[in-house]
Amino acid sequence: IIFSPFWVSFPEFIRLADGEPIVIPTFADKNFTPDFEQLEKQLNPRIKLMIINSPSNPTGAVWDNETIRRLLSYAAKYNWVVISDECYEQLVYDSEFQSIETLNDAGANVITIQSLSKTYAMTGWRIGYAAGDSTIIKAMSKIQGQATSCANSIGQIAAVEALTGDQSAVKVMKKAFLKRRNKMIDRINKTAGISCQTxxxxxxxxxxxxxxxxMRIEGKKIDTSFDLSDYILDTARTTTxxxxxxxxxxxxxxxxxxxxETFLEGLDRIKQSLMKLKETS
Structure with missing residues (x-):
């Protein structure tokens, strides 16, 4: 089970493991929380696993504790493994982050996935770690041993320093991101025809x-978000x-x-391109 919007790799992870993704929609106007009615309709004995990603890529949404506990209760009841993607755990702005395992009163089998890429800006180092049931972790280690041998040794040493060293840089980065978030949301919601929750x-x-x-421009119709992203790239030279x-x-x-300065200019360019669409609709 995965929830849309989902990180693009999630369906392929499942297919690589000879599974089939079951996509459960979420409510965009309710912080992208799951549609539990649809989840109920999709229940079947073949389900083995559920992926939770909070904070989320792509939405940035952070699910509340009640939602997490409710999902964990399903997992415990039906014996699903839960993969909790917590790559953005330190980048939470309006509340204190709680790892899903700390909310696991139901006793679900949770595998927690962490990454150094986001909190410590170490994307190119390709280093992270997992915690969970020892049987599953040992099996993961066997697969990694045959696929890549191990995480690169330099990355491991850097990761230890990042995790155990001075965390003041993380706080500075988090403060900067919070300011940028507020600026971006304000600018987006002042753009006609676009809305975005914080x-x-x-x-x-x-x-x-x-x-x-x-809408159309120069005879071309914008049917999908892919069409719109292409149009913005072509006319605003801005990537979405x-x-x-x-x-x-x-x-x-x-x-x-x-x-x-860069993303505000990008938003201004997007606005100008969108206004052209509006004028020719």
Missing amino acids: PGGAFYTFPDITHYLG VAGAGFGCEGHIRLSYATDE
Whole structure:
């Protein structure tokens, strides 16, 4: 089970393990929380695993504790393994982050996945770690041993320093991201035809752009978020990511993991391009 919007690799992870993803929709106007009615309809004895990603990529949404506990109760009841992708655990702005395992009163089998890529800006080092049931972790180690031998040794040493060393840089980065988030949300919601809830974590926004779907410019119709992202790239020279790629049409993903001047200019360019669509609709 995965929840849309989902990180683009999640369905392929499942297929590589000879599984088939069951996609459960979420409510965009309710912090992208799961549609539990749809989850109930999809229940079947073949389900083995559920992936939870909070804070989320692409939405930045942070699910509340009640939602997490409710999902864990399903997992415990039906004997599902839960993979908790917590790569953005330190980048939570409006509340204190709680690892899912700390909310696991139901006793579900949780595998927690952590990464050095986001909190410590170590994307190129390709280093992270997992915690969970020892049988599963040992099996994961066997697969990794045959696939890549091990995480690179330099990355391991750097990861230890990142995790055990001075954390002041993380606090500085988090403060900067919070400021950027607020700036980006303010600018997005002042753009006609676009709306976006304030994400609680990560460094993405996932605005609703359905207003512009179906419009035309120079004889070309913008049918999908892929069409809109291509149009923005061509006319505004600004990169966005189509929501359809994350299993959620009608949105685009924006990132504020760059300096404020750059992304504000990008948003201004996007606005100018969208206004041309509006004028020719």
